[in-house]
Amino acid sequence: MLRTHPRLRAVLLRCAQAIPVVVGVVVISFVLTRALPGDPAVYFAGVMADEASIQETRVAMGLDKPLPQQFLIYVGELMRGDLGQSLTSGRAVATDLANRLPASLELTLTALLLACAIAIPLGVLAATRPGTWVDHLCRVIVTAGVSLPTFFTGIVLIYVFYYLLGIAPSPLGRLDFIYLEPEHVTGFYLIDAAIAGDWETWWGAAKQLILPAGTLALFTLAPVARMTRAAMLTALSSDFIRTARAAGLSRSRVLYGYAFRNALLPVVTTLGMVFSFALGANVLVEKVFAWPGIGSYAVEALVVSDYAAVQGFVLAMALLFVLLNLVIDLLYTAIDPRIGFDSK
Amino acid sequence: MTDMPAPAKSANARQSGSFEHLVYVLRANPVTLLAFGLFAFLIFCALFGPSVVPYDPLETNAAKALQPPSMEHWFGTDQIGRDVFSRVIVATRLDLSISVAAVALSFVVGSILGAIAGYWGGWLDIILNRFLDTIMAFPLFVLAMGIVAALGNTIENIIYATAIINMPFYARLVRAEVNIRRDAGFARAAKLSGNSDLRVLALHIFPNALPPMMVQVSLNLGWAILNAAGLSFIGLGVRPPTPEWGIMVAEGANFIVSGEWWLAVFPGLWLMIAVFTFNLLGDGLRDIVDPRKRT
Numbered sequence: 001m002l003r004t005h006p007r008l009r010a011v012l013l014r015c016a017q018a019i020p021v022v023v024g025v026v027v028i029s030f031v032l033t034r035a036l037p038g039d040p041a042v043y044f045a046g047v048m049a050d051e052a053s054i055q056e057t058r059v060a061m062g063l064d065k066p067l068p069q070q071f072l073i074y075v076g077e078l079m080r081g082d083l084g085q086s087l088t089s090g091r092a093v094a095t096d097l098a099n100r101l102p103a104s105l106e107l108t109l110t111a112l113l114l115a116c117a118i119a120i121p122l123g124v125l126a127a128t129r130p131g132t133w134v135d136h137l138c139r140v141i142v143t144a145g146v147s148l149p150t151f152f153t154g155i156v157l158i159y160v161f162y163y164l165l166g167i168a169p170s171p172l173g174r175l176d177f178i179y180l181e182p183e184h185v186t187g188f189y190l191i192d193a194a195i196a197g198d199w200e201t202w203w204g205a206a207k208q209l210i211l212p213a214g215t216l217a218l219f220t221l222a223p224v225a226r227m228t229r230a231a232m233l234t235a236l237s238s239d240f241i242r243t244a245r246a247a248g249l250s251r252s253r254v255l256y257g258y259a260f261r262n263a264l265l266p267v268v269t270t271l272g273m274v275f276s277f278a279l280g281a282n283v284l285v286e287k288v289f290a291w292p293g294i295g296s297y298a299v300e301a302l303v304v305s306d307y308a309a310v311q312g313f314v315l316a317m318a319l320l321f322v323l324l325n326l327v328i329d330l331l332y333t334a335i336d337p338r339i340g341f342d343s344k
Numbered sequence: 345m346t347d348m349p350a351p352a353k354s355a356n357a358r359q360s361g362s363f364e365h366l367v368y369v370l371r372a373n374p375v376t377l378l379a380f381g382l383f384a385f386l387i388f389c390a391l392f393g394p395s396v397v398p399y400d401p402l403e404t405n406a407a408k409a410l411q412p413p414s415m416e417h418w419f420g421t422d423q424i425g426r427d428v429f430s431r432v433i434v435a436t437r438l439d440l441s442i443s444v445a446a447v448a449l450s451f452v453v454g455s456i457l458g459a460i461a462g463y464w465g466g467w468l469d470i471i472l473n474r475f476l477d478t479i480m481a482f483p484l485f486v487l488a489m490g491i492v493a494a495l496g497n498t499i500e501n502i503i504y505a506t507a508i509i510n511m512p513f514y515a516r517l518v519r520a521e522v523n524i525r526r527d528a529g530f531a532r533a534a535k536l537s538g539n540s541d542l543r544v545l546a547l548h549i550f551p552n553a554l555p556p557m558m559v560q561v562s563l564n565l566g567w568a569i570l571n572a573a574g575l576s577f578i579g580l581g582v583r584p585p586t587p588e589w590g591i592m593v594a595e596g597a598n599f600i601v602s603g604e605w606w607l608a609v610f611p612g613l614w615l616m617i618a619v620f621t622f623n624l625l626g627d628g629l630r631d632i633v634d635p636r637k638r639t
Contacts, residue, residue, distance in 0.1 A: 024475075028482070032493075033494070147566065149577075155597050158601065170601070279485075283485065283489070299578045313486070313490075314489065314493075
């Protein structure tokens, strides 16, 4: 079956390639948990601990065992979904992260959709009209976009739209307190409110979302627009486009049927890098807008030195990123007709 | 640099071609010239900032708290009466030092690792590639947060964390540049005339990687500044009352909803200008080094 379905084989091969990366991520996050300043046992035993209780903590945490064995224990705990206890909330870190993940995902995905919706048409326009104002606008946005610190953009947007114009709600969380949280189905407020048919809450959540998502979108827009423009220019100057034009195909058919489909491939590849930036910038945006996602959870944990929570967050983000990269590559396989016939 | 004039004269004839090229590129792209100007300004602020600013960046004055920008205080004053302009200018040195130190560290470590992997190949190459893949498998800012959390919350660790997340870019670049020249004619000739592997690698092959590396350094500096400022924005590394752009924006953010915009906007603006300068400089350098890669 694999022999007859080259595309299926490519998909399976790509999934298998993710395994060593996951192993590497787990090893690095293990190293990070064991590299705590000083003796972790002293830290986790608490301030009031004496020699005996430190020793007790050390044995309880398995820190007296040799490192390879500690690593196996760590992997075993991960398999059971145990990321340790958060010192501040008193709950399991995994539970905390799972509760807060939908908020972060809703923010990041909305921002990325917004960024792609603006950047891809902008890049195409800039490539088809080089030297015009669209092209210059694209260039300015691209350079400014990567230079703007996300936390700064967020603050400026708050000042303009909340303080000066008064059209944005106060930048505190996902929903104003006058609304009730929609019933939990997916954890995405927009989707949950739409399922419940509660459009007033939907609008409330959307108003709350638009500024942080816009901030994040401004940051992620730049690489996508830049890549779209470059890829579109390459595609437009290639031989098959010349042939298509010579054959008398209509302008829009050449542009969207042939050039755009080919230009989309490198754009999809850059999405992986864009996700890396977006997930990092997400942390800053969540702090600015008091967004109750996993980023602000990690920042709060960092401030009070709640290490288990921070390490759990880093590992969760890395696994999420590996998964996203996998999805992007599979998407690539799906839209590129050439892959699967002569791939490695 | 002190004995520059004498050799410059003899090298002039040889160099004039590339110098004319440089002038040509700069004239065609005045933005690069602007970037060089801004760069000089930033260096000036970093070197002489503390001695030219009108106020002590740490001096508090409760009577003049939260004043909007005026002739006396160009960027206004903060919640305890410190002059924002002085703080912003003085902060240049710290912000630039952090990013320059981080980029220098990743340049050196990345070059060594990449050159070894690219020249000798084999299992060294495989191990390095796996290791770099693993670093790149993390969202980089998040990894930096994790590293600082693990190593301890100090400025040095901010530098190490920023260096580690930048290192893969250099290592990959050098590895590729060294690898394609490993069996080139000039490298073999150098080897045959009795040079050791190490000498061929360091003196004959590696210098070829320097031009693209310089572009990478410039683009990377902007990114390193953003990262370091981002880390201090969430409360890592630099501690108040030290003037630093990220932490000043973070402190100013508390006052933005009540309308005191100057506390956060000016340090943020300066941060943006610095990053913008290095990005423009990187693009300009790339035009000079490799005109084909213009986008």
